Amino acid sequence: MRVLPPLPLSALPLLALAPLVLVGCGVPWTEPAGAFVAADAATIPVLGRSIGDTVVSGVSGRDCSVVRLDQGLSYCRPPExxxxxxxxxxxxxxxxxxxxxxxxxxxxxxxxxxxxxxxxTPEQEAHRTRRWPGI
Known part of the structure; x- marks a missing residue:
């Protein structure tokens, strides 16, 4: 059995766009899935994180992003x-x-x-140590 090498993280956007090819086939779930993939791909350059990263960041209170993984850093930003x-x-x-x-x-x-x-000042320290996204 031939084992393929792992894909680099820079190939993820192209892989995420692959379901858009199926939109013309008429499968009922492809239109919402295609719209979600397009929205997810659009949030990375705009917000610096995907939709899933935004959910993880909101729940954990830390700044998390796959973009950081692509840069060779940890998934979530360490506390300052x-x-x-x-x-x-x-x-x-x-x-x-x-x-x-x-x-x-x-x-x-x-x-x-x-x-x-x-x-x-106490206000500056509270701002420095606040949870992401400022909640």
Whole structure:
């Protein structure tokens, strides 16, 4: 018995369009199946995932897609790690000096070069860790 090699994932859209050839044969299920296959093929370039991927993503709350498999990645996107704490930088004579631990100075509080927050707000953290598609 001859064993065929596995098809690459890039051949899946062509394989999915194969039932469209049967639409002209008059079999009752071919028209709805052909419409579903066409809709499924259209959602991949528009949404970046198939209809089945959208269902899996909605149920699991993670971002899942066959497009990720075709890129050699995992089916579902892993959770995003929290951002690194930025280094603390101050102005010196003509240069900028940066430290990981500004509390080590022990003197009066130093003013950093960068103005603004150094951590995410609770709202930003909730947005970063929300379930897909934002529910």
């Amino acid at each position: 790690p929290p951002p690194d704490v930025p280094t603390f930088c101050t102005r010196s004579l003509g240069v900028v000096d940066c430290w990981r631990n500004p509390e080590a100075f022990g003197g009066p509080p130093l003013r950093g070069v960068a103005d603004g927050p150094t951590r995410l």
